[in-house]
Amino acid sequence: MAARILIVEDEKAIADLIYMSLTDAGYKCEKVNDGFEAADLIEEKRYDLVLLDIMLPGCDGYELLDYLKEYETPVIFVTAKADVKDRVKGLKLGADDYLTKPFDIVELLARVETVLRRYNKNETKLSFADVVVDTEAHTVTQNGNNISLTMKEYEILILFLQNKNIALFREKIFEKVWGGEYTGDSRTVDLHVQRMRKKLGWEKRIVPVYKVGYRLEDTDEV
Amino acid sequence: MKFKWKLFIWTMASVTLAYCLSGSMMITSAFRVTYDKEVEIATEEHEIMQNTLIMVLSHLSKNVTDDVWRQVVKDLDDTSARKNFYFCIQNKEKSDLYQSYSMKKDGILAYNKDEGIGDTGVFLYTQDDKYLLMTRSYINSDNGKYYLNIIRDISDIFESRTNQLSIFYRIMGIIMVLTAGVSYLIAYYLAKPLFKISRVADEISEGNFSVRANLEGYDEIGELAMDIDSMADTLEKNFEELNDAVRRQEDFVGNFAHELKTPLTSIIGYADTLRSKKLDEEEIFKAANYIYTEGKRLEGMSFKLLEMQVTKQQEMVLKDVDAQYLGDNVCGALTPLMDSTGMELNVDFEPGIIIADTDLIKSVIFNAADNARKANESAGRKKVDILGKLENDKYIISIIDEGTGIPEEELGKITEAFYMVDKSRARKQGGAGLGLALCKQIMEQLGGTIEFESKVGEGTKIILTLKGKEITEEEEESEDE
Numbered sequence: 001m002a003a004r005i006l007i008v009e010d011e012k013a014i015a016d017l018i019y020m021s022l023t024d025a026g027y028k029c030e031k032v033n034d035g036f037e038a039a040d041l042i043e044e045k046r047y048d049l050v051l052l053d054i055m056l057p058g059c060d061g062y063e064l065l066d067y068l069k070e071y072e073t074p075v076i077f078v079t080a081k082a083d084v085k086d087r088v089k090g091l092k093l094g095a096d097d098y099l100t101k102p103f104d105i106v107e108l109l110a111r112v113e114t115v116l117r118r119y120n121k122n123e124t125k126l127s128f129a130d131v132v133v134d135t136e137a138h139t140v141t142q143n144g145n146n147i148s149l150t151m152k153e154y155e156i157l158i159l160f161l162q163n164k165n166i167a168l169f170r171e172k173i174f175e176k177v178w179g180g181e182y183t184g185d186s187r188t189v190d191l192h193v194q195r196m197r198k199k200l201g202w203e204k205r206i207v208p209v210y211k212v213g214y215r216l217e218d219t220d221e222v
Numbered sequence: 223m224k225f226k227w228k229l230f231i232w233t234m235a236s237v238t239l240a241y242c243l244s245g246s247m248m249i250t251s252a253f254r255v256t257y258d259k260e261v262e263i264a265t266e267e268h269e270i271m272q273n274t275l276i277m278v279l280s281h282l283s284k285n286v287t288d289d290v291w292r293q294v295v296k297d298l299d300d301t302s303a304r305k306n307f308y309f310c311i312q313n314k315e316k317s318d319l320y321q322s323y324s325m326k327k328d329g330i331l332a333y334n335k336d337e338g339i340g341d342t343g344v345f346l347y348t349q350d351d352k353y354l355l356m357t358r359s360y361i362n363s364d365n366g367k368y369y370l371n372i373i374r375d376i377s378d379i380f381e382s383r384t385n386q387l388s389i390f391y392r393i394m395g396i397i398m399v400l401t402a403g404v405s406y407l408i409a410y411y412l413a414k415p416l417f418k419i420s421r422v423a424d425e426i427s428e429g430n431f432s433v434r435a436n437l438e439g440y441d442e443i444g445e446l447a448m449d450i451d452s453m454a455d456t457l458e459k460n461f462e463e464l465n466d467a468v469r470r471q472e473d474f475v476g477n478f479a480h481e482l483k484t485p486l487t488s489i490i491g492y493a494d495t496l497r498s499k500k501l502d503e504e505e506i507f508k509a510a511n512y513i514y515t516e517g518k519r520l521e522g523m524s525f526k527l528l529e530m531q532v533t534k535q536q537e538m539v540l541k542d543v544d545a546q547y548l549g550d551n552v553c554g555a556l557t558p559l560m561d562s563t564g565m566e567l568n569v570d571f572e573p574g575i576i577i578a579d580t581d582l583i584k585s586v587i588f589n590a591a592d593n594a595r596k597a598n599e600s601a602g603r604k605k606v607d608i609l610g611k612l613e614n615d616k617y618i619i620s621i622i623d624e625g626t627g628i629p630e631e632e633l634g635k636i637t638e639a640f641y642m643v644d645k646s647r648a649r650k651q652g653g654a655g656l657g658l659a660l661c662k663q664i665m666e667q668l669g670g671t672i673e674f675e676s677k678v679g680e681g682t683k684i685i686l687t688l689k690g691k692e693i694t695e696e697e698e699e700s701e702d703e
Contacts, residue, residue, distance in 0.1 A: 011484055011487075011488070013485075013488035013492075013512045013515070013516055014484070014487050014488055014491070016508070016512070017487075017488060017491040017492060017495070017512070018491075020495065020505070021491075021495065024499065055480070080479065080480040080483035080484055080487070081480070082479070082483075100483075101483045101484065101486070101487040102483055102486045102487040102489075102490045102491070103487065103491070104490075104494060105491060105494050105495060105498070165499060165500065166498045166499055167497065167498035167499065168498070169498070209498075213498075215498070217500075
């Protein structure tokens with residue numbers, strides 16, 4: 001069952017953006033633009049995660065966080081307040097993560113994924129087409145057969161599975177898997193993606209995008 | 223040394239000195255009186271003894287030898303039989319014929335006067351821890367001069383002086399202790415306000431501007447305390463103003479960052495979505511539209527900020543602006559916008575001269591009218607009035623709407639940059655929360671004021687007060703030309 005996420009954000013454009021991105025990634029989302037309404041919704045239904053803005057009409061994010069604690073719902077702050085002071089305050093109050101605006105969609109998805117995994121609210125098994133990945137055992141099976149992948153290839157596969165239908169730019173893949181800044185002249189990313197693709201026989205699923213990156217496409221033709 | 227101790231030591235010293243001087247003077251003079259009396263008594267007694275001796279001798283035979291003298295004086299000594307009272311008789315060679323008390327020659331302390339003819343000499347001796355007063359006279363006889371010495375022991379008056387002195391020292395000890403106590407209290411009492419003032423000054427120098435000495439009194443210390451208090455008042459006020467300015471600056475930067483990040487988040491996010499996902503046509507339109515509107519919002523904000531910056535640096539030259547001309551101008555410029563949004567605009571300016579800058583005052587009126595329009599839009603009403611009237615040397619322009627109104631507690635904040643009463647509504651209408659901040663800044667530069675009257679649900683009145691005057695005939699004529 002897909003995790004249920006509540007988006008509390010008064011800025012319609014941003015709420016739509018998050019909603020669109022998370023829905024595409026397979027989560028079940030609801031959005032609300034007012035602190036009080038959010039509190040009502042939380043009382044009424046249970047969520048696996050709440051994305052919370054701090055400056056809200058009605059009651060602000062900090063107050064809402066206090067209220068949320070009683071329901072033991074994980075919370076990620078999504079806010080323009082980037083001060084260390086504000087971050088510390090948010091995290092100290094019990095938020096699980098703190099994401100500052102402006103953010104990348106990939107970043108948002110990764111944070112959501114991490115927090116959900118921490119609470120075991122996400123499935124430990126990622127499956128896509130004929131491939132099943134057990135994130136606890138770190139094993140990849142295709143049609144019941146074990147596929148042996150290197151660490152980097154495994155991480156790249158996870159990244160693609162978490163970002164289905166989204167073009168992953170080389171720099172993003174590099175940042176996420178290797179860490180550090182992408183210098184642009186390295187063919188490492190392509191090499192690893194291509195080797196992983198070959199091992200799984202996913203040449204038609206993971207397609208290059210305008211020579212800037214790759215996308216895992218949800219297509220039936222293999 | 224501390225003022226308290228200085229005061230204490232000086233008080234002690236002066237009291238002690240005064241007491242010592244007066245005490246010793248009193249004791250000395252009392253002693254002097256007693257001593258003089260002793261001398262007088264001694265002299266009188268000596269004369270009586272001398273006369274008795276002369277009388278006794280005159281009854282005796284003519285040839286009075288040394289032995290007779292000795293015998294007579296011895297008898298006299300025996301009959302008088304007084305304690306501390308001694309006789310001594312000497313012949314003309316001053317060798318002792320009889321003495322009941324042996325006097326040493328070197329024991330003399332002082333003599334009041336020497337003996338003369340028919341006069342008694344007085345000498346003070348000290349011997350064997352005794353003070354002895356010796357009176358001395360001579361009697362002429364056929365065998366020459368005979369000296370009669372009578373010695374009295376007057377140790378007791380010296381002793382009483384010593385006693386008095388010792389009592390005096392004891393009393394002095396007590397008085398010193400008492401004086402120490404009293405003068406310490408006085409010093410403490412006098413120095414206490416100084417302590418307080420010093421503590422206040424310390425606190426102020428450590429940055430606590432709210433302390434006050436609060437001392438009453440019209441002496442120099444009281445004045446000093448009041449001076450320090452008024453200094454602290456000024457400091458506190460200035461510091462608060464400074465803090466306020468810093469807070470406003472911080473708020474501005476914080477708000478600015480926030481206002482900048484919000485549209486940026488949408489722009490970056492939707493652009494990222496567009497480039498990384500396969501979207502259908504509707505989604506593409508939605509994303510592109512968000513990028514466009516948020517970009518517009520950024521543009522609007524940067525224009526407003528630029529305008530604020532430019533007007534801030536602009537050199538202000540105030541000119542006479544004809545109020546009715548301005549009114550016509552405003553009406554003409556605002557009508558298309560008001561008509562297109564279905565507003566009923568009513569502009570009515572009394573004749574008069576406004577002392578201002580035409581472009582800037584227009585900018586203020588446009589901003590205020592735009593606010594009025596948005597408020598009406600939200601409340602679903604139509605009427606916007608812009609009225610001008612001359613009052614003495616002021617020209618007052620009011621922009622009145624029938625919109626949603628502003629809650630009273632928010633009225634003070636609405637001219638702060640980025641402040642929005644209803645954030646989500648303001649966003650929808652494309653506001654950045656800078657319009658009224660800009661108005662306030664311009665009004666300050668024009669030397670005028672901006673005020674707000676508002677009732678929730680009934681509408682808002684923005685009142686602009688500027689310098690103004692009546693149209694003089696001369697100007698009217700020149701206008702006609």
